[in-house]
Amino acid sequence: MRILSGIQPSGSLHLGNYFGMMKRMVDYQEHSELFCFIVNYHALTSVFDSDFLRRQTYGAVCDFLALGLDPEKSVFWVQGDVPEVTELTWLLSNVTGMGILERSHSYKDKTAKGIPASHGLFAYPVLMAADILLYGADKVPVGKDQKQHLEIARDIAIRFNNTYGDTFVVPEPDIEEDFATVPGVDGQKMSKSYGNAIEIFADEKSIREKIMRIKTDSTPVDQPKPLKDNILYDLYSLFLDERDRAALKERFLNPGLRYGDLKKELVGVIWEYFTPYRNERQRLERDRQYVIDIMREGARKARQAAAVYLDRARHNVGLDYWY
Ligand code: AQP
Numbered sequence: 001m002r003i004l005s006g007i008q009p010s011g012s013l014h015l016g017n018y019f020g021m022m023k024r025m026v027d028y029q030e031h032s033e034l035f036c037f038i039v040n041y042h043a044l045t046s047v048f049d050s051d052f053l054r055r056q057t058y059g060a061v062c063d064f065l066a067l068g069l070d071p072e073k074s075v076f077w078v079q080g081d082v083p084e085v086t087e088l089t090w091l092l093s094n095v096t097g098m099g100i101l102e103r104s105h106s107y108k109d110k111t112a113k114g115i116p117a118s119h120g121l122f123a124y125p126v127l128m129a130a131d132i133l134l135y136g137a138d139k140v141p142v143g144k145d146q147k148q149h150l151e152i153a154r155d156i157a158i159r160f161n162n163t164y165g166d167t168f169v170v171p172e173p174d175i176e177e178d179f180a181t182v183p184g185v186d187g188q189k190m191s192k193s194y195g196n197a198i199e200i201f202a203d204e205k206s207i208r209e210k211i212m213r214i215k216t217d218s219t220p221v222d223q224p225k226p227l228k229d230n231i232l233y234d235l236y237s238l239f240l241d242e243r244d245r246a247a248l249k250e251r252f253l254n255p256g257l258r259y260g261d262l263k264k265e266l267v268g269v270i271w272e273y274f275t276p277y278r279n280e281r282q283r284l285e286r287d288r289q290y291v292i293d294i295m296r297e298g299a300r301k302a303r304q305a306a307a308v309y310l311d312r313a314r315h316n317v318g319l320d321y322w323y
Contacts, residue, residue, distance in 0.1 A: 001032050001033065001138050001139060002032070002033045002035065002135065002136055002137050002138050002139070002169075003025070003028045003032045003033065003034050003035065003137065003138070003139050003140075003141065003174075004034075004035035004036070004037075004131075004132060004135050004137035004139075004140055004171075005021055005025055005035075005036060005140050005141050005142060006036070006037045006038065006039040006042070006079065006131055007021060007022065007038060007039065007060060007064075008038075008039050008040075008042050008043045008192075009038050009039075009040055009043050009047075009053065009056035009057040009059065009060040010042075010043040010046050010047050010056065010192050010193065011056065011192030011193065011197075012056070012059065012192065012197075012199040012200075012201070012202070013059075013060060013063050013192075013199065013200050013201075014190055014191075014192065014197035014198055014199050014200060015182055015190060015197070015198050015200065015235070015238065015270075016143060016181075016182035016184070016189065016190035016191065016197065017192075017200075018067070018200050019179040019182055019238050020142070020143030020144075020176075020179050020180070020181075020182060021141055021142060021143060022063075022064065022067055023067070024141045024174075024176060024179075025069065025141060026067055026068040026069055028141065029069065029070060029073045029074045030073075032139075034073065034074035034075070035074065035075045035135050035137060035302070035305070036064065036069060036074055036075070036076050037076065037077050037078065037079050037131070037298075037302070038057055038060045038061055038064070038077075038078045038079060039079045039131065040053060040057045040078055040079050040080045041079050041080055041085070041086065041127060042079070042124060042127060042128070043056070043057075044120060045110075045115070045118065045120045045121040045124055046110070046115045046121070046193065057078060058288075058291070059285075061078065061291060061294075061295060062281050062284040062285050062291060063200065063201065063281065064076065065280075065284055065291070065294070066277045066278075066280040066281035066284055067200075067277050068277075071294045071297065071298055075298060075301045075302050075305065076294070076295075076298045077295060077298035077299045077301070077302040078295055078298075078299065079131065081295065081296075081298075081299035081302075082299055082302045082303050082306055084134065084303065084306050084307075084310050085127070085130050085131055085134055085306070086127075086130075087310065088130040088133065088134050088309075088310055088313060089123070089126050089127045089129075089130040091160075091313050091314075091317055092126050092129055092130055092133070092156050092160060093123065093126050095156060095159040095160050095163055096126050096129075096152075096156055096159075097159075100125075100152055100155060101122055101123065101125060101126070101152075103148075104122075104124075104125055104148060104149070104152070105148055106124070106125075106145070106148070106149065107121060107122055107124065110193075113193065113194075115193070124149075125149045125152040125153070126152075126156065128149050128152075128153060129152060129153035129156040129157070132153050132171050133153065133156070133157055133160075133168040133169070133171075133309060134306045134309050134310060135302070135305050135306060135309065136168070136169045136305070136308070136309055137169065137171050138169060138171060138172065139171065139172050139173075139174045140153075140171050140172070140173055140174060141174040141175075141176075142173060142174070142175060143175070143179070143180060143181060143182070144175055144180035144181045145181065145189060146173070147173055147175060150171065150173035151173075153171060154170050154171060157169070157170045157171065158170055160313075164313075164316040164317055165316055167309070167312050167313050167316050168309065168313075178237075179238065182234070182235070182238065183231050183234050183235070184196025184197055184198075185197075185198065185210050185211070185213050185214050185231065186215075187215075187229065187231055198210050198211070198235075198270065200274055200277075201274065201277075201278055201281055204267070204271050207267055207270055207271060208267045211235075211263050211266055211267050211270075212263055214231050214232055214235075214263065215231075216230075216231075216232060216259040217230075221255070221256060221257070221258055222255045222256065223255055224252065224253045224254060224255060225252045225253075225257055225259075226252075227249065227252055227253075230252070232259060232262055232263065232266065233248070233249075233252055235266060236248055236262070236265075236266050236269065239269050239270070239273055
């Protein structure tokens with residue numbers, strides 16, 4: 001089973017990215033063939049500062065390695081190091097209907113939030129389909145926000161196969177209900193670009209400030225607290241196993257819970273959880289040559305895997321005129 005997913009270095013990575021995708025990828029590498037990459041071509045749709053992009057890309061690589069991604073067990077690379085994906089994007093573009101792109105929620109949400117309505121942003125799902133099809137992925141672990149993009153990738157694969165003959169694996173989305181949409185501190189989807197994210201490797205002070213800002217309901221202390229749409233409950237639950245989650249639920253459903261106390265507790269939980277990873281990340285941040293060597297080797301392996309599908313696609317559309 002080939003598992004593949006990528007993450008944009010469009011800002012610092014946060015709890016939504018971690019629980020929605022990164023942690024699950026690290027878990028998968030133990031028993032699957034894992035392909036994992038940092039999608040810097042995608043980030044170009046919203047990042048126009050080249051130094052910022054370089055820094056965030058290197059940072060995202062360090063984040064993933066520190067969080068346990070093992071380059072010996074997986075193929076781990078930076079998207080822009082295998083530019084073949086842009087060629088496949090072009091081949092796929094010609095079987096992609098305009099209507100399907102026009103219905104993309106992500107395009108509408110991003111332009112509504114002020115990101116320029118460029119052709120790149122509009123065609124983002126085609127590049128994402130190329131990312132997936134180029135490596136023959138069977139399964140793509142993502143958060144719920146990416147469900148529609150996965151449906152577009154499936155649609156493009158099916159259309160291509162119908163037009164040119166069997167070429168690509170049709171991928172399946174893999175969404176974990178418990179972590180489908182991690183809320184930000186304002187209750188919207190946690191997102192790098194919404195200013196509502198708790199960053200995985202933020203310092204303790206800024207984690208505390210963000211958690212303290214969470215708006216809570218005004219239920220008196222001596223009454224049970226609502227669980228539905230309760231940001232504090234949802235965020236705290238991410239860090240708990242089934243038994244501890246049941247215990248947290250009990251605390252909400254019984255009188256006496258003070259939101260202020262729970263917020264302080266949650267800051268501690270987040271900080272402790274990432275402490276071992278934080279130390280490793282600091283080491284990687286300094287060891288640039290080691291990190292760059294890993295990424296070079298990752299790109300080499302990715303390029304080898306990509307050649308299989310790209311050559312097949314070039315042949316099936318008829319680009320190899322010398323045949
Ligand atoms: N809040 C979330 N809950 C669950 N999963 C999430 N993901 C992102 N936010 C949440 C998942 O993380 C993976 C990588 O996402 P991405 O960075 O490539 O793009 P995104 O979904 O657009 O993430 P952001 O933070 O919202 O980035 P910006 O603000 O740049 O658009 C994906 O699998 C995603 O589902």
